[in-house]
Amino acid sequence: MKWTVDRYPPQPSRRDVLRGALAAGASAALGAGLVSCGSRSDVARTADAGPWRQFQGATLNLISENTAPTAAIAAHTKPFTDLTGIEVRIVTLELSALVQRVALDLASGRAQYQVIYADPYQVLAPYQRGLVDLRSLQADPNLPDLPGGVGDFIPVQMDAAGRFADPEPFYALPYDAPTMIWQYRRDLFEKYHDRMAGDLGFDPTPGGDRTWEEYFRIARWFNENAASDVRYGTGHQARQHDSLMNDFSNVLWSYGGTYFDNGREVGRLGTRDPGPCRLDSDAAIAGAEFYNRLLSIADPASKTWDWDGVGAAFRAGRLAMCPNWHEFAASNETALPGRVGYAVLPRGPVATANMYGGTGVGISGNTLPHERGAAWLFLVWATSPETQLANLRSEAGGGTPTRTSVYEMPEVRAAERRPSPMPNMLTAAAVRQAWQPDRIGLRPKIPMWNECNTAIFTQLSRMLSGAESPRETMRSIKSRVDRIVARGWVA
Template identity: 65%
Template sequence: MVSPPPSPPFRPPAAAPSRRALLRGGAAAGAAGLLSACGGRRDAVVHADAGAWRRYAGTTLNFVSENTAPTAAIVAGLRPFTELTGIRVNIVTLELSALAQKVALDFASGNGEYDVVYADPYLVLAPYAPAFADLREFQEDPALPRLAGGFGDFVPSHLEAAGRFEDPGKVLALPYDCPTMVWQYRADLFAEHRDRMADDLGFDPMPSDDTTWEQYYAIAEWFNDRTDDVRYGTGHQAKQHDALMCDFSNLLWAWGGDYFDDGERVGRLGTTDPGPCRLRSDAAVAGAEFYERLLRIADPASRTWDWDGVGAGFRAGRFAMCPNWHEYAAANEAAMPGKVGYARLPKGPARSAGMYGGTGIAVSNIVPAQRRRAAWLFLTWATAPRTQRAGLASEAGGGTPTRTSVYGHPRVAAAEHRPSAMPNMLSSRAVRTTWRPENIGLRPKIPMWGECDTALYTEVSRMLAGDASPAAAMRSAADRIDRIVSRGWVG
C-alpha cells in the first residue's frame, strides 16, 4: 500500500524562548542545571524480578514527535510494543516549530512531561544537548535490552548528524528518519526523448553520477523549448521558507561554498562556536549566481512552493524533473506508477551534494531515572530492524530505514525494483549514494541555526525577486548570520 506524501522534518523555525528565560528555568545552563529540575513527574515502578523487557510494565511514556510518516507508522503499529513490555505510549505529533517550543518550555519548567523526544538536530538537539541522556549508559547496562547490532548498525552519517553534538563519544539520539534530497525525473520522458536530446545537447541526458549542474540546466532548457509533454523542464522549492534554504544549499555545496569553515565537522558533530560565516566567498557567490540563473528558467510557480508544493507540481505533470526529498517516492508511484526515476543530484565544480534532513529520537534527562530506562525500551524497539521493515510497508506511512542491516534483508532489497510493496525503496540507490561522506549535505548543527536559516532564505528570496545581486545577497546573509552567531542564542 502506498503511503501518503510525508512531511520531511523541516518547517520555518519559530522564535524559541530566550536563552536567558531558559537559564532562569534551569533548562539550558548545562547538565547540572537541567538535572536539578528533575522530579516534575512520578518515577516508573520497577518490577525487579521481571525480565528485561517487562521490568517497567504498567508505565506510561509520553513521546512528542513531528508529524512525520515514520511516526504515523509507529502510532499504527504500537500494539506489539505494548504487548512486549506492558508499557503504554502516548504519542503527541506536532508541526516542527511547535514541537521545538513545547520541548523548550518542558525543559525550562523542569516538569519532564515528555520522556521521549523527536530531537531535530538543529532546533532541538543542538540548543538543548545537555537535556538529553547519553544513550551509551543504557546500551551498556546488563539489566536492559541492548540494541540489535549496536550503534554500529546505524548508517554512520546518520548516527553522527542526528545522534551527536560536539562530543564524538556521546550518543544523544538514535537515528529515526532520514529524508534526503535527490534528483527526481520523468524517466518515461527521458527514455522517449533520449536520442533527440543527446543529438541536440551533445551529451547523454540520462541522469548519472557524471551529470553536472550545467547539464541539468541544459536539459531543463531543452524541455522548456523542444517538447510539449511538460510546460517546464525543472521545478524547485524556492518559497521564502526553510525549503528555499534546503534547495539553495545543494548548489552552495556543489560549487564549494559553505556556511562556516570546516563545514563538514560543523554539520556532522556540531558546535556552539562556528566562527565567521563564509557566504562571502567566491565559491558561495558562484553557487548563488548559478542558482539564480537556474530559477529563471524553472517553473515560475517555484517561488511559491515548499517541498509539498514542488512535489504536487511534479506529480501533476508540470515539469520534467526537480530536486526533492526522496520519501516522495511513494506519492510519485501512486500518481505516476513506473514513470519516475531517481538519481544523486548533479555535481558542480566541487562535488555533488544532497541535503540530509534526518532526525533522531532521544531520552529526556529531565525525567526521573527509571522513566529514562523505560524510555530506552521504546527507543530500542522503535528503531529496531524489524520495526523499520514494518514501517516501510505500513499503510499508515513509514520512513526509510536508518540501519544498514535492513537494506540487506531480502524483502527490502527486492523492493528496490518494481513492482514494489515499499515504494520509498525505489529511491534507495540514489539515497544511499548521497549518504556517502563525499556527497552528503549537512547544514550547520549549531544552537542558533533557526535564526541563521531565516536570515539565509530571506536574502536568497530577495535575490530571486531581483532585489539583490547574488554577491549582495550572500554578503547580507553573512552579515546577519555573523551578528546572530556573535551574540549566541539569547533570544
C-alpha cells in the same frame, strides 16, 4: 561495548535550559515558574518481570514532527505495548511548533514528553544538555541492548543525527533519513532521449555524471520542446522557508561554497563556535549566481512551494524533474506508477552534494530513572531492524531504514526493483550514493542555526525576487550570520 559512565547523569542546569527556551521565543509561558522534578512520582518498576516487562503499566509521551516513520509507528504501537505493557501517546507537530514545545518542556523541569524527536539543528544542537547521554542506558545491565549495537546505524547518520561536538556521547538514535535527490519523469526522458542528446550534445540521462549546468540545459529544453507532455522542465522548493535553504545548499556546496570553515565537520558533529561565515567567498557567490539563474527558468510557482508543494506539482505531471526528499517516492509511485526515476543530484565545478534531513529520537533529561528506562525500551524497539522493516511495509507511512542490516535483508534488496511492495526502496541506489561521506550535504549543526537559517532563506528570497544581486545577497547573509554567531548561545 559497555561504557563506564554514571547510569543516570545529572539533569542540565535549570538556568541553562531556561535560557534556551527563552531564545526559542517561549518566555511568556515560562513566566509561571518552574516545577521541581522531585514533586512527582517515578513510574513503577517490577524487577523480576524481565527486561521488557519491568515497566509495564507506564505511559510514555512521544513528541515528533509529522513525519513518515512517526505515522507508521503511530498506526502500529500495539506490538510495543504487547511486548512491554507500556502505552505510547504520540503528539505530532510542525517542526517550529515542536521546537518551541520541547524548549518549554525542558525548561519546566518535568518531562511531559519523555521521548523527543530531536532534530539535529533545532533541538539537538541548542538543547543537547537537556537530553540524556544514551550511553548510560546502553550500559545498564537491566535494560535491553540495541540490536546490532550503535555500529549497525549508518555511520554518517549516527554522527549527524545522534552526536554533538564530542564524538563519544550520543543523545539520539537515527530515526529517519530524508535526503534530497534528483527525481525525474523516466517516461519522458526515455521518450525524448535521442532528440535531447542530439540537441544538447550530451547524454541527458540523470545521474552523478551530470552537472548542474547540464541540468539547467535539460530543464530549458523541456520548457521549449515538450509542452504537450509537461509544462516546465524543473520546479523547486523556493518559498521563503526552510525548504529554500535546503534547495539552495545543494548548489552552494557543489560549487565549493560553505557556510563556515571545516563545513563537513561542522555539519557532521557540530560545534558551539563555528567562526566567521564564509558565504562571501567567490565560490559561494558563483553558486548563488547559478541558483538565481536556474530559478529564472523554473516553474514560477517554485517561489511559493516548500517540499510538499513541489512534490504535489511533480505528481500532478507539471514538472519533468525536481530536487526533492527521497521519501516522496512512495507518493510518486502511487500517482505516477513506474514513470519516475531517482538519481543523485548533479555535480558542480567542485563537488556533488545531497542535503540530508535526518533526525534522531532521544530522551528528555527531565525523566526520572524508571521513566527513563521505559523510554529506552521504546527507542530500542522503534529503531530496531524489525520495526524499520515494518515501517517500510506500512501503508500508513514509513521512512527508509537507518540501519545497515535492514538494507541487507533479501526482501528489502528485492524491493529495490519494480514492482516494489516498499516503494521508498526504489530510491536505494541513489541514497546509498548520496550518503557517502564525500557526497552527503550536512548543514551546520550549531546551537544558533535556527536564527541563521531564517536569515539565509529570507535574504535568498529577496535575491529571487530581484531585490538584491547574488553577490549582495551572499554578503548580506554573511553579515547577519556573523552577528548571530557573535552573540553566542548558552544551553
